Amino acid sequence: MSEILFDNLRAENNRRRAADNREIIFMEEEDASNDIDAVEGLPKVISVDLQARSNALKCNCERFELVERKDGRSVIIRRGATLTLDVTLNTSPDLKTDHKLGLIFSFGQNPNVPNGTQVKLDVTGEQTFNPDTSLWDVRLVTQTGDTLTLEVHVPAHVMVGIWSLSIEASLQSNPKDKHVYQPEETMYILFNPWNKDDDVYMPDDEERNEYVLNDIGKIWRGNWRKNKARDWNYGQFDDAVLPACMYLMENAGLRPENRGDVVLVSRAISKMVNANDESGVVYGRWDGDYKDGKGPSHWTGSIAILEQYMTRGRPVKYGQCWVFSGVVNTVCRALGIPCRPVTNMRSAHDTDMSLTIDKFLNEKGTHILDISEKVWNFHVWNDVWMARHDLPEGNGGWQAIDATPQERSNGIFQCGPASQTAIKFGRTELNYDVNFLVGEVNADVITWQQDPKEKLGFRKIRENVDDVGRELITKAPGGMAFGDQDKQIINDLYKAPEGTEANKQMLKTAASKSRTGRVAFDFPDQPVEDVEFTLEDIEEVPIGDDFSVTATAKNMSDSTRTIWMKICSSSEYYTGVRAERIKWVANNITLKAGEEEQFTLHVSYAEYFDKLVEYGMMMVFSVCHVEETKQVWFKDDAFQVKKPMVDIELPSTAAAGKSMLVSLSFTNPIDRPLTRCSVTVDGPGLTRPKTVQLKDVAAKGEMRYEMKVYPKRGGRRTIIAAFNSRELVDLTGSQNVDVIEA
Template identity: 40%
Template sequence: MEPLQVDVVHFYPKENAQPHNTIKFEVVNEENPTTTIVRRGQPFNGVVRFTRPFDENEDIVQLMFTLGDKPQMDTQGAMFIHREAVTDKHMWTAKLLDVQSDTVSFEVSTPITAPVGSWALRVITRLKSSSDKAFYDFDQDIYILFNPWNPDDQTYMEDTDLLQEYVLNDVGKVWVGPIKTTRGKPWFYGQFDAAVLPACMFMLDRAEMPFHQRGDPVKMARVISRIVNSNDDAGVLVGRWDGEYEDGTAPSEWTGSVDILAQYLETQQEVPYGQCWVFAGVVTTVCRALGIPSRVVSNLVSAHDANSSLTVDKYYTETMEEMDYDPNNANGADSIWNYHVWNDVWMTRPDLPPGYGGWQAIDATPQETSSGMYQCGPASLEAIKQGVIGLGYDVEFMLASVNADLMRWRKDPEAETGFTMVDTNNYHIGRMVLTKKPYVFDPLGDEDRQDITGEYKHREGTASERLALMNGVRYSERAKRYYAIAGNLSNEITFKLRDIDTVPIGHDFRVTVDIENTSREGHNIKAALSATSVFYNGVKSEVVKKVEGKIFVGPGKREQISILVKSDEYLPKLVEYCNMKISAMAIVDETKQSWADDDDFQVLKPNINIKFNEDLIINEPSLAVLSFVNPLERTLMGCEFRITSSALEGRTMRITAPDTPPHAPVTAELPFQPKKLGTINIIATFKSNELKDINGAASVEVLEG
């Protein structure tokens, strides 16, 4: 008798996907799926048919699962199929379920720590009475993913309902824009698209992540934060912030992650261009695809602390002109981003003391290196909140991002350090940390906004918040020096820069400072007011208007100084996302008291309105109309909408629109034929030569005919 020859192996991709929470992956829903996607630490079923009947007393069948080209102990699982197999969460086992002549049904159990990836299977057969073997290599993909539904998995989330949002939801929102006008930008994650898992495997290989480490979500999350940017190792996205995107796709044009990952997989080249929310959108797609619970986090008024002082330092000349460099740090100045977007991922942290598991911050936007590479995190939110900066990874950088103090310094030849402190602001940084609320998607408003500031820091001004920051300062010699000087400031004159809340594009605005003299003597004050267009990461583009002057304020008197900025002064100088910074500085002649403040706001643009002319019926053609009104006094040229939806053939479409005169509606029609019932989401962006970064979204129900 010869060893058994395998005729066919089958893994019931659809049936296994249901209990494994992988049924949303497109490839398991094809007519004859050839890809099996399961989660580790949970049994799945298979069947093997041989070319002759299986004899339980004589035939031995062994399954050999391997990951990577050089399998070692951690990256291979070998087991015999037998009836008495006892499952153990740390072992590979194969249990014989049923024999029907030449067909054997079995159940495979994988270890709860199995590395995540695309595993290969070889079936080895022999007779008990002989050492001759026959081999059969299964030629289809078997993906094993993290299992946050399993209490023994490191990614386990106790409230498993939340996994509907943090693993299974393929559409979301990212909050962008300065604090007063921040709004949710819809984003299509699309983690179940056919291109995504192969792209994830390609990324991990490109990052040269050892296969045996791919079961550890801590190491996995750190590698993902590095490989989603292209700085070290030809990763996914090239970051760019200067408005020059002609040789790629402008960051504001992307509607989701799938186009980016598909392009990366297809060309095997970095994709131009990304900014923070694009990096964060792709990270969420990758994490959710692999089974790591993930959310996108926006920090409004975000510090980039370049010298680990836990402060953001701004320097001024003796006459209170702002200096655009840091005289105490050759590596670059601290900066404040209007907003910055990163990710939280969920896991236990066996590498840290107890109490630091749960949400962990990771950031794929390349800002500073960590261990020599552009990667950041995972940093425990609990460690950030308590100021425990010694726990891996990058807690200090993240603590500064959400809770640094803003300190202003004026050049002073008589001061020991060469600078005297102008003022310190404890409340400026990390005004609000936002994410999308689970189970809600509001395409038109902000009903789905969740404020998670309290998970990152204690309430501003409370003793706990100061203590957490000072806890961090205590561990840092440099930070101690900065905070020592902040103790002794007295001021007779108070200055207040008035907030500008909203300016619709095309309208004028005014910059005003209120001054009050609380002393018994009159004072002469030199002041400067300016309005500048800025990129969202705090880099200045062009000064729109600047005025300097002198004013006398009598004892006990109040005065104000202001400038009017007209739309035709700022429109030609606006940069992407229309962010503006107003700055004011003053110095009192007699006492040398100095003051400075600045504020950010955004010139507001319209949203795209998406309307359907009638109810959507499955498999029936329909029309969506996209529109908004041109807010400018000039004609829009080169108009194009980009639309993404899971209900569109090929996911993403571009539609050109005609040139549109001032204040006229810009419209485009999108033909539609929905193929499945339930809710579909549509995400749109618009660009023209004169106006960019216009967004819109809609959710609509598809009904039975």
């Protein structure tokens, strides 16, 4: 499939070049009846060797599979580097007195010199480069008879994508008659984080290796108290990926001359990976209904998604934030932009940009009127590394971009790049979408109660300043470690510690620039009330087990208090949207001064299992009302039902090119069979993504499946598995293996 993709892309590129150049041989005279061979002594280019392998090696591009294709190599280099090529002519050229040789590099459909999408270089025989590295230049390295070895300096600011090359040969005495040669190879020029003059320059070797070259990684999901990583195959070197990236850039509406600006390119990526506005890669869906596509939990990496997108010519169904982030990471790393997924545990979706998440209770405080704004259990976006010349000094480095279609930015579902520094200090006036990111990591959660005596009809009864942005997680640089050993908490990059004066001042500064924010933060807090309430926290519940949750009321006053208490449980999507109510209990209690009483909700496995949705997220909340003082207390808590991991058994070592047995297994934890079972296996350098349909798994029985894979490359490799069925979805596992080159 990927071979067809590449061939189609190359054919399209050749068609464009033919349309631009019209003829392979140019005769400036109107009367072109004389054959070009009749021009005595006219030099011709016989062949060009673009040295795909050696050019890729010196640019850290040798792992791209397109470089090694036997049916037509691609030349992949990075800007700021040099391109070496051998040009062979039909004669031994004398560039000083007799012959002219010119190189023309073109980008886009209508290249021209003024906007930088076309460059014309004369090979004069000069053997040194122009000291001004901001300019294209060519130098003669050696000449052996009719073969010239040339080096071309590619500036660090040029457009990123497919460039075409034409080579013109003529006589100095008759420059109008010339022979033009066009190499068949497709030439990709990428961003260069190794070059100090490139805006994506990253000085640390270990970080470059992780954020540009690592083709597998981890994306954390779950609840902030208990979360785990899911391995993801970025596969940026697969031969389907670069053609897909070029297709995305073509469809992004980004002018060719702007495709060297990493700010605009990364913003375009955030737009094009979702399919809401343009012909983007992935449709998002969060309601669990995936019958006309593939559920997000079935994906193990980006390769299958991008390949399906290209071959079918339409967006892929379906993804969610962590899938969008995985694809963004692939596209960015393929293009040379340092990139990493970031998971925000307890992520606010602030629709009105007030920097608050508002919950509304009725006048008695016994029922919830509205929670239209949500706090997601987790949300995943990406950090990209770049200079920001468009912002005040100090705002470069990591920038947040988000392809999940939550809110429109400039009328389109896109987000970022937003400077981490700007987010941390509340600089919401800076581009792009800083205000939304500040809300995601730092919004206050405010509970309001209906009160006709108040000017706005509600009074603030509770403000939680530390519920949002509990943990911001990414994978640390280095190899794939077991479990959470490579988990890196980066809260300090996005926010000052909760409760500190710096954090409070940042929120006030940011809120002061928003009308809705001023209303929420200026509203007076209510005085502390005299009954103390707590709700038990639950980290996780193994699937198949019952659970209980307890609320406690303690009367801290000198008088009797009459209290109405309610505890409710429901399943919910990870976005904070309630799926189904499971069970609730309510009771009236009377507490004398100093007394304490507990109130418990018991939920059995039979009561909750059929109401679970993907990822097994659960929500419990308690609402309490004190009759004498009208005190209202509200608390909610999310946790996750734990599913088994897929155990992967591999040999300790394997040999490249030889079969390796992979054994997958787990024990069904529920008292019913698993039907419509499938498993997807994936791993860069081991196997391309494969999905296999499996037989049913008996109730409390064992699932076991064996398959052979054929490692392609040596080194430490990781294999990923994802099991899904009608009854249980999103069971995953991974394992490392050392592959020895044969």
